[in-house]
Amino acid sequence: MFGIYLRRELSRRKKAALVVAMGLALGIALVITVDSVSAGMTQAQGKVLKSLYGLGTDMTVTKARSAPKAGGSQGPNFRFDARSSGEASQSSDRVMTQGGQALKSSLVGKVAAQKGVAAAVGALSLNVTKVDGSFTQGKATSSAGTQQRGGPGGGDGGGRPQVQGGGANFDVDSYSVAGVDVTHQTLGPLATVKITSGRTFTAAQTNAKAAVVSASYAKQKKYKAGSTFEISGTTYTVIGIATPDSGESTTDVYLPLKQAQSLGDAKDKVTTIYVKATDSQQISAVKKTIQGNVSGTTVTTSADLASTVSGSLSTASDLASSVGKWLSIAVLAAAFLVAALLTSSAVSRRVREFGTLKALGWPSRRVTRQVVGESMVNGLIGGGLGIALGLAAAYAVTAVSPTLTAQLGGTGGTGGPGGGPGGPGRQTAGNTLEIALSAPVSATTIALAVGLAVAGGLVAGAMGGWRASRMRPADALRSVS
Amino acid sequence: MYRLTGVTKRYTRGKETVEALRGVDLTIADGDQLVIQGPTGGGKSTLLQMIGGLDRPSAGSVELDGVDLATIGEARLTRLRAEKIGIIFQAFNLIPTLTAQENVETALVPLGVAPAERRARAAEALRSVGLEERLSHVPSEMSGGQQQRVAIARALVKNPRVLLADEPTGNLDEGTRDDIMALLEGLWREHGLTFVLVTHDSSIARRAPRVATIRGGRITLTEQGAAGQEPQRIGA
Ligand SMILES: Nc1ncnc2c1ncn2[C@@H]1O[C@H](COP(=O)(O)OP(=O)(O)OP(=O)(O)O)[C@@H](O)[C@H]1O
Ligand SMILES: [Mg+2]
Numbered sequence: 160m161f162g163i164y165l166r167r168e169l170s171r172r173k174k175a176a177l178v179v180a181m182g183l184a185l186g187i188a189l190v191i192t193v194d195s196v197s198a199g200m201t202q203a204q205g206k207v208l209k210s211l212y213g214l215g216t217d218m219t220v221t222k223a224r225s226a227p228k229a230g231g232s233q234g235p236n237f238r239f240d241a242r243s244s245g246e247a248s249q250s251s252d253r254v255m256t257q258g259g260q261a262l263k264s265s266l267v268g269k270v271a272a273q274k275g276v277a278a279a280v281g282a283l284s285l286n287v288t289k290v291d292g293s294f295t296q297g298k299a300t301s302s303a304g305t306q307q308r309g310g311p312g313g314g315d316g317g318g319r320p321q322v323q324g325g326g327a328n329f330d331v332d333s334y335s336v337a338g339v340d341v342t343h344q345t346l347g348p349l350a351t352v353k354i355t356s357g358r359t360f361t362a363a364q365t366n367a368k369a370a371v372v373s374a375s376y377a378k379q380k381k382y383k384a385g386s387t388f389e390i391s392g393t394t395y396t397v398i399g400i401a402t403p404d405s406g407e408s409t410t411d412v413y414l415p416l417k418q419a420q421s422l423g424d425a426k427d428k429v430t431t432i433y434v435k436a437t438d439s440q441q442i443s444a445v446k447k448t449i450q451g452n453v454s455g456t457t458v459t460t461s462a463d464l465a466s467t468v469s470g471s472l473s474t475a476s477d478l479a480s481s482v483g484k485w486l487s488i489a490v491l492a493a494a495f496l497v498a499a500l501l502t503s504s505a506v507s508r509r510v511r512e513f514g515t516l517k518a519l520g521w522p523s524r525r526v527t528r529q530v531v532g533e534s535m536v537n538g539l540i541g542g543g544l545g546i547a548l549g550l551a552a553a554y555a556v557t558a559v560s561p562t563l564t565a566q567l568g569g570t571g572g573t574g575g576p577g578g579g580p581g582g583p584g585r586q587t588a589g590n591t592l593e594i595a596l597s598a599p600v601s602a603t604t605i606a607l608a609v610g611l612a613v614a615g616g617l618v619a620g621a622m623g624g625w626r627a628s629r630m631r632p633a634d635a636l637r638s639v640s
Numbered sequence: 641m642y643r644l645t646g647v648t649k650r651y652t653r654g655k656e657t658v659e660a661l662r663g664v665d666l667t668i669a670d671g672d673q674l675v676i677q678g679p680t681g682g683g684k685s686t687l688l689q690m691i692g693g694l695d696r697p698s699a700g701s702v703e704l705d706g707v708d709l710a711t712i713g714e715a716r717l718t719r720l721r722a723e724k725i726g727i728i729f730q731a732f733n734l735i736p737t738l739t740a741q742e743n744v745e746t747a748l749v750p751l752g753v754a755p756a757e758r759r760a761r762a763a764e765a766l767r768s769v770g771l772e773e774r775l776s777h778v779p780s781e782m783s784g785g786q787q788q789r790v791a792i793a794r795a796l797v798k799n800p801r802v803l804l805a806d807e808p809t810g811n812l813d814e815g816t817r818d819d820i821m822a823l824l825e826g827l828w829r830e831h832g833l834t835f836v837l838v839t840h841d842s843s844i845a846r847r848a849p850r851v852a853t854i855r856g857g858r859i860t861l862t863e864q865g866a867a868g869q870e871p872q873r874i875g876a
Binding site for chain 1: 685689692693694695715718719720721722723725727729731733735736737738739742745746747749750751755758778794806
């Protein structure tokens with residue numbers, strides 16, 4: 160009878176059952192969506208960190224930030240000769256170490272020798288600003304002269320693609336170069352990329368005039384394996400095209416470390432030491448050891464770095480973890496409450512029905528079981544609908560894959576109190592990565608949803624069952640329809 | 641055999657206390673019929689609840705075959721209702737989502753009758769009230785008279801000792817009313833039931849050998865011998 164009665168109730172009172180089930184379904188769907196989107200955010204953040212660090216990098220060591228000197232760093236300085244005779248094309252490269260501060264190469268060995276350090280590899284990051292221009296002597300010589308001489312700031316603001324004026328016409332192109340230790344490519348900048356064309360450096364090419372170029376930069380410049388280009392008068396041959404494992408590359412050109420050092424006038428210097436710890440559980444201890452023993456350095460772990468990620472990714476991820484979490488808890492609680500109240504009121508409306516069953520000699524527990532059974536089935540229907548709805552939502556998010564941007568260490572400015580984010584955060588200041596958001600649904604999420612459905616059914620059933628258990632056989636005579 | 645002594649029922653709602661029954665004494669022999677009459681709010685339904693073990697009196701005892709329904713445990717009282725007492729209500733009280741047959745089966749559920757036997761007995765009971773062609777209809781697909789027949793089948797399918805009816809024809813039109821009353825009378829005689837009937841219908845009361853009138857919670861019994869004899873008043 161239990162089964163028949165249950166089936167009849169659910170099929171002949173579909174609307175009531177569906178209302179309760181839909182309420183639970185919405186709550187559960189929201190939980191699945193928020194859960195999967197947060198998982199997607201975590202994945203995206205992981206990608207961002209990975210694209211900076213590479214697999215296996217646990218922390219980086221950089222020079223401790225020193226207070227900016229008065230006058231600040233000067234903008235790049237370009238010198239062109241103004242020729243009065245006709246028109247000529249000229250080109251000039253300005254190479255700077257990123258962040259302007261570098262460590263001695265010897266520190267790589269010192270860091271590697273620290274307790275808990277499995278490997279340490281140095282790399283040098285450079286910014287190259289290339290100015291190509293053609294000049295004609297204008298009529299207004301004085302203004303042209305100013306332009307030609309190019310004072311501080313003349314070519315600064317590397318973002319401007321073209322500057323025109325006063326009889327001058329030139330392009331400014333800025334790109335980043337990483338000098339990598341070709342003997343240890345599994346750690347450091349090249350660890351985050353795949354060579355999709357050509358090949359990478361051999362261990363012997365410690366000072367070769369060879370370059371690996373990022374896919375996006377190669378596309379922009381129409382470089383292929385075998386192409387050549389010049390930096391400050393040195394010609395490099397492109398031997399490979401690198402595609403970052405995730406996001407966008409923060410480096411355009413990879414050169415052997417020694418080449419980069421000579422280009423950047425940074426002999427025996429590195430900007431970043433990539434460190435792999437022997438035990439990933441001991442990262443903060445290793446960080447302390449390095450900071451204590453190698454003075455003048457800043458050690459940045461991925462946990463530190465994560466806090467410097469800003470932009471829509473971090474906003475969205477904060478939103479998902481705070482607002483999303485609370486919102487889904489609130490909606491779920493509301494759904495449970497609504498389900499419980501609806502069940503309870505449905506039971507109240509059936510007071511005569513349950514009173515009659517009791518008058519017929521049905522024990523109270525049999526009546527209660529019937530009500531709880533109905534609620535459980537409602538909960539499971541709600542769970543099923545909710546899972547379907549949640550999967551659809553997660554699928555939609557993945558299909559649309561909204562793009563989130565992540566600014567790395569973009570908090571910039573002059574190092575305020577407490578010190579700004581250091582390390583790669585500074586090194587890649589202003590770097591923006593674009594990450595497509597996906598919403599992966601895990602088995603745990605589904606299990607959670609099923610658990611919630613059962614819980615929702617139980618909460619509603621407990622409420623309704625309690626109501627039903629309090630009804631008396633004399634209620635059969637009550638005139639409530 | 642019913643023996644009610646000093647049955648009093650008080651309902652308390654907040655500060656207000658209603659005395660629905662005030663010291664009712666009553667005996668009903670096995671197989672007898674008792675018609676209960678009285679003005680609205682007099683306490684008819686309350687008395688029927690006491691007799692049927694649907695509620696317990698505030699004071700006094702309700703003995704059925706020597707068992708006091710006022711004091712036995714809840715489980716025993718429930719069991720007793722399931723086995724011995726069949727009830728019919730004014731509003732039929734069928735389970736709206738169940739078919740006629742399933743509604744009748746609900747009376748056999750607490751007795752632990754096996755499903756196949758349950759179905760067979762329910763079908764048989766429905767046949768005895770003339771509804772063999774309505775087994776799989778739900779209440780909303782049946783007329784009031786048909787619904788009350790289903791309720792009668794439900795009350796009798798378990799072969800109870802006692803049949804209680806609270807205004808069973810109150811929601812029916814005149815023609816149907818007579819059909820139902822004729823059916824009940826027939827079944828009462830056929831099964832040798834103890835039959836307690838609450839009704840407003842004075843024509844039924846006039847024909848009945850024994851009538852209890854309840855007014856303000858007090859009972860007045862009227863016994864009439866053969867038809868035509870003057871009614872004889874007993875009790876207070
Ligand atoms: N559950 C209850 N709570 C409070 N008062 C009640 C309850 N049931 C009945 N009463 C009161 O007890 C009195 C007797 O009620 P009862 O239902 O027995 O009357 P009745 O004779 O059956 O009336 P009717 O002919 O209208 O059915 C009435 O005053 C009624 O208001
Ligand atoms: Mg009544």
